[in-house]
Amino acid sequence: MSRRSRRRTPAARSGSSPAWERRYRERWRWDRVGWGSHCVDCYPTNCPFRVYVRDGLVAREEQSGSFRTIEQGVPDMNPAGCQKGASWSQLLDGQERVLYPLKRAGERGEGKWQRVSWDQALTEIADAMLDAIQDAGPESIMRVGSPGEGGTQSIILAGAVMNRLGGTVTDIQAEINDFNPGLYITFGKFDPVASVDDWFHSELLITWANNPVFSAIPWYHYATEARYNGAELVTIGPDYSPSAIHTDCFVPVRIGSDAALALSICQVLVEEGLVDRPFVQDQTDLPFLVRTDTRRFLRASDVEEGGREDQFYVYDARAGRIVEAPRGTLALNGVDPALEGTYRSRLADGSEVEVTPVFALLRQRLEAYRPEEASKVCGVSPEVIRLLARKIARRKTRILLGWTTGKSYHGDLMERAICLVLALSGNWGSKGTGTRSWAVGMFDGMFLFSAKPAPGQEATAQVVAAQRAMLEAAKAADPGSTDEIAIAELGYAGARMGGMIAPALFWYYHCGYREVWNRPEWNDPAMPRPFDAYVQEALSSEWWVGSDQLPEGKPPRVLFEIGGNLLRRQRGGQNMLLRYLWPKLRLIVSMDWRMSTTGLYSDFVLPAAQHYEKVNFCYTSPHVMNLTLSDRVVPPAGESKSEWEFSLMLARKVEERAKARGLLEYQNRAGMTIRLDGLYDAITMNGAYADEDRVMDEMVRDSVVAGTLPEGTTLETMREKGHVRFTDWGVSPMALAQASDLKPDETHSPFRWHTEKKMPFPTLTRRAQFYIDHAWFLEAGEELPVHKEAPSLGGDYPLAITGGHPRWSVNSMNMTNWVILNTHRGRPFVMVNPQDAEARGIENGETVRVYNDVSSMDIEAKVSPTVRPGQVIIYNGWEPYQFRRWSDTSNVEPGMVKWLHLAGGYGHLRYRAMHWQPIPIDRAIRVEMAKVG
Numbered sequence: 001m002s003r004r005s006r007r008r009t010p011a012a013r014s015g016s017s018p019a020w021e022r023r024y025r026e027r028w029r030w031d032r033v034g035w036g037s038h039c040v041d042c043y044p045t046n047c048p049f050r051v052y053v054r055d056g057l058v059a060r061e062e063q064s065g066s067f068r069t070i071e072q073g074v075p076d077m078n079p080a081g082c083q084k085g086a087s088w089s090q091l092l093d094g095q096e097r098v099l100y101p102l103k104r105a106g107e108r109g110e111g112k113w114q115r116v117s118w119d120q121a122l123t124e125i126a127d128a129m130l131d132a133i134q135d136a137g138p139e140s141i142m143r144v145g146s147p148g149e150g151g152t153q154s155i156i157l158a159g160a161v162m163n164r165l166g167g168t169v170t171d172i173q174a175e176i177n178d179f180n181p182g183l184y185i186t187f188g189k190f191d192p193v194a195s196v197d198d199w200f201h202s203e204l205l206i207t208w209a210n211n212p213v214f215s216a217i218p219w220y221h222y223a224t225e226a227r228y229n230g231a232e233l234v235t236i237g238p239d240y241s242p243s244a245i246h247t248d249c250f251v252p253v254r255i256g257s258d259a260a261l262a263l264s265i266c267q268v269l270v271e272e273g274l275v276d277r278p279f280v281q282d283q284t285d286l287p288f289l290v291r292t293d294t295r296r297f298l299r300a301s302d303v304e305e306g307g308r309e310d311q312f313y314v315y316d317a318r319a320g321r322i323v324e325a326p327r328g329t330l331a332l333n334g335v336d337p338a339l340e341g342t343y344r345s346r347l348a349d350g351s352e353v354e355v356t357p358v359f360a361l362l363r364q365r366l367e368a369y370r371p372e373e374a375s376k377v378c379g380v381s382p383e384v385i386r387l388l389a390r391k392i393a394r395r396k397t398r399i400l401l402g403w404t405t406g407k408s409y410h411g412d413l414m415e416r417a418i419c420l421v422l423a424l425s426g427n428w429g430s431k432g433t434g435t436r437s438w439a440v441g442m443f444d445g446m447f448l449f450s451a452k453p454a455p456g457q458e459a460t461a462q463v464v465a466a467q468r469a470m471l472e473a474a475k476a477a478d479p480g481s482t483d484e485i486a487i488a489e490l491g492y493a494g495a496r497m498g499g500m501i502a503p504a505l506f507w508y509y510h511c512g513y514r515e516v517w518n519r520p521e522w523n524d525p526a527m528p529r530p531f532d533a534y535v536q537e538a539l540s541s542e543w544w545v546g547s548d549q550l551p552e553g554k555p556p557r558v559l560f561e562i563g564g565n566l567l568r569r570q571r572g573g574q575n576m577l578l579r580y581l582w583p584k585l586r587l588i589v590s591m592d593w594r595m596s597t598t599g600l601y602s603d604f605v606l607p608a609a610q611h612y613e614k615v616n617f618c619y620t621s622p623h624v625m626n627l628t629l630s631d632r633v634v635p636p637a638g639e640s641k642s643e644w645e646f647s648l649m650l651a652r653k654v655e656e657r658a659k660a661r662g663l664l665e666y667q668n669r670a671g672m673t674i675r676l677d678g679l680y681d682a683i684t685m686n687g688a689y690a691d692e693d694r695v696m697d698e699m700v701r702d703s704v705v706a707g708t709l710p711e712g713t714t715l716e717t718m719r720e721k722g723h724v725r726f727t728d729w730g731v732s733p734m735a736l737a738q739a740s741d742l743k744p745d746e747t748h749s750p751f752r753w754h755t756e757k758k759m760p761f762p763t764l765t766r767r768a769q770f771y772i773d774h775a776w777f778l779e780a781g782e783e784l785p786v787h788k789e790a791p792s793l794g795g796d797y798p799l800a801i802t803g804g805h806p807r808w809s810v811n812s813m814n815m816t817n818w819v820i821l822n823t824h825r826g827r828p829f830v831m832v833n834p835q836d837a838e839a840r841g842i843e844n845g846e847t848v849r850v851y852n853d854v855s856s857m858d859i860e861a862k863v864s865p866t867v868r869p870g871q872v873i874i875y876n877g878w879e880p881y882q883f884r885r886w887s888d889t890s891n892v893e894p895g896m897v898k899w900l901h902l903a904g905g906y907g908h909l910r911y912r913a914m915h916w917q918p919i920p921i922d923r924a925i926r927v928e929m930a931k932v933g
């Protein structure tokens with residue numbers, strides 16, 4: 001009997017009750033209940049579910065409703081969940097489920113497969129890995145940083161062998177593109193995240209470039225509850241989105257002009273005297289003095305021999321002289337920094353220069369954004385701009401920023417301008433204020449587990465002590481440092497040593513992007529030099545050392561995609577990867593519980609246990625503040641394995657095959673000796689970690705030692721309660737970046753250490769930095785936020801594609817779930833304005849070809865007046881194989897990056913894992929469409 005039919009077989013009939021009653025009773029019969037969740041990229045994830053098991057199979061799941069009230073007067077988080085989660089069990093035996101190891105039997109992508117044993121698959125994979133090590137070095141074994149299952153523990157553990165061998169891992173951040181570069185440029189971190197219940201404290205909640213009704217289903221209730229609490233809701237976006245429908249005020253902004261709107265709001269704040277002057281003085285670099293001759297900050301290195309490059313100055317209006325800006329604190333200690341005026345400063349050589357505060361330069365720049373002028377650019381009426389500015393100035397304002405800005409060509413400028421709105425109005429570092437992005441962290445056990453020299457918590461305590469000592473040493477070396485800054489600095493060093501790379505150079509050399517990125521018409525027309533000139537300067541300046549381990553002429557040989565779907569995700573899609581990268585790869589391995597498009601183009605597809613079939617923890621986020629267990633409530637189906645089991649089997653096999661060919665050790669690029677005999681023992685700590693439950697239990701206990709989970713928490717207690725609230729931040733960079741005390745009975749709003757304790761930011765200037773005097777930023781005219789029109793990515797065509805997370809899937813997971821398919825058209829669609837449709841003779845439901853200079857795709861038209869003329873919306877997540885020719889949206893995206901994001905060597909503008917780096921653009925791609933037969 002098949003899994004599907006067994007699960008749906010009615011129980012034995014009893015008595016004479018009617019059929020409907022029997023069916024109803026049947027639904028409420030189960031043998032066991034476990035805790036489950038869906039540790040995927042449905043950020044912020046972590047919905048605790050009860051999973052009901054009957055006859056050894058999952059019968060159904062439901063939201064647990066088990067969160068307690070955190071802060072009196074603030075609604076709890078119940079009942080967290082969404083429709084995908086409520087039908088997740090359908091995927092256990094969906095048609096795309098992979099149950100056995102499969103080996104390609106025809107050409108890649110031809111769809112011909114041969115079922116093989118695990119032993120055969122592992123043998124051939126291990127041999128290919130050893131060939132790669134011997135022929136091209138271990139870095140030619142590549143694992144793409146798969147976000148498909150959200151960077152969960154099991155996926156991280158799956159990389160154990162590749163990491164140990166010295167392989168290459170691409171940075172998850174660049175793979176998923178959920179990076180807000182403008183937030184990073186401003187704050188030295190991109191990840192301020194309030195807990196979702198803190199939305200309740202906002203008086204003005206602005207959804208900007210975001211659609212939380214689709215993308216934050218479990219948490220959107222806080223927006224409506226904030227409204228009951230008196231908050232006003234505003235949506236800023238180009239289309240009348242499902243989120244716009246529910247707000248008090250919809251502000252339709254022309255696509256790509258958000259910076260002009262934000263800067264116009266800033267102009268009104270300045271013009272009408274609404275600026276929070278004390279906030280600006282101590283939180284930002286706006287009082288810092290800039291030399292008018294060089295347009296660079298006045299530095300100690302200018303005014304004295306041997307002075308610091310990172311010591312800056314303000315003009316103290318009270319003392320009437322130029323004084324050093326404090327570095328180790330934001331506190332002004334009696335100094336009253338001027339925001340206006342010009343002053344004279346003596347330099348080390350005895351000459352004098354004119355200097356002026358950044359704020360004065362900003363005021364000049366904002367002149368171009370008077371509402372009447374900005375309105376012509378952004379399409380928002382001057383009255384609305386003024387109204388918005390006055391509301392923001394007077395209310396506790398939170399801007400719920402999405403990731404659309406970061407995926408736009410000049411999204412960094414949009415985000416810097418939005419941060420400026422918050423700065424001028426004093427809107428961060430208190431409840432109900434600030435902006436948002438994403439952050440993980442807090443589950444320190446996950447990191448400690450792999451850093452420990454031995455099993456057990458004694459070893460954990462030693463590692464924690466060593467980490468703390470390292471932090472203290474780093475802080476002692478720089479009195480202007482803090483935990484957060486020291487961790488960020490240590491992170492830079494770590495990124496250089498590890499196998500993780502910012503993949504921009506890999507794409508550039510090996511995936512065909514060099515040619516695309518050098519096309520002048522797809523770059524900022526104001527870019528003064530060719531793209532390659534910036535690449536060469538970045539390389540010769542050694543800004544990306546460590547990320548260049550696969551240089552030109554040295555492509556990867558073996559590629560693993562574990563839990564993700566590279567051929568759907570990559571901007572430029574199959575166009576680039578199948579054409580340029582695939583022919584260079586000797587072996588492509590996909591491990592997944594379902595057959596994805598990437599799997600279809602792989603050489604081996606290995607069956608992974610699904611979410612209810614393995615022990616896992618959802619990746620943790622300050623949004624929710626909980627560690628959430630997703631347990632093994634049923635055994636893995638068929639021959640599927642958890643990623644940890646796979647890792648251990650692979651370790652054994654690599655060791656066995658290495659011994660057979662006499663390859664016992666080699667040196668990696670850093671000169672370290674890697675031994676292959678004893679690989680399994682090294683990974684399992686001599687067998688202690690052979691059991692998956694032990695590994696997860698160890699991580700939980702390690703977190704207790706690190707102080708981030710309550711005393712007594714174990715895997716066993718997690719199995720009783722399902723989730724537990726974190727007690728502290730620990731030492732992971734994204735957790736410390738929150739910079740607020742974590743309290744057991746309060747909602748969390750980030751940056752309170754900056755406003756209340758006056759702790760500096762991890763930027764070059766130690767302030768929220770709006771002026772970037774890096775030579776490239778000056779060259780680009782982007783030293784201050786400015787509006788720039790995006791280039792015509794894809795060619796000179798009249799329509800611009802926007803999109804975002806769909807309501808119906810998590811990435812491409814659930815796009816084939818039959819329950820979810822029945823809640824929409826069941827196939828990919830493009831939303832188009834009726835005027836645009838009529839002009840092209842397109843009727844609702846007809847198939848259209850969307851095309852540009854890059855490629856084309858065929859898709860169903862959904863004609864809707866919610867879309868503005870000139871815009872087309874294609875929500876992401878569709879599997880390429882759901883399209884004709886398997887040609888999906890990513891195929892019409894050129895995959896451009898903004899050259900400025902290759903800048904480095906400047907304070908916080910340098911690579912560290914999951915932070916500053918170029919990410920590909922996919923918003924506002926230019927296309928045309930026409931009806932096809």
Ligand code: SF4
Pocket residue numbers: 037038039042045046047080081082083084085086217218810
């Ligand atoms: Fe929650 Fe994500 Fe599961 Fe939906 S899919 S119920 S958002 S964890």
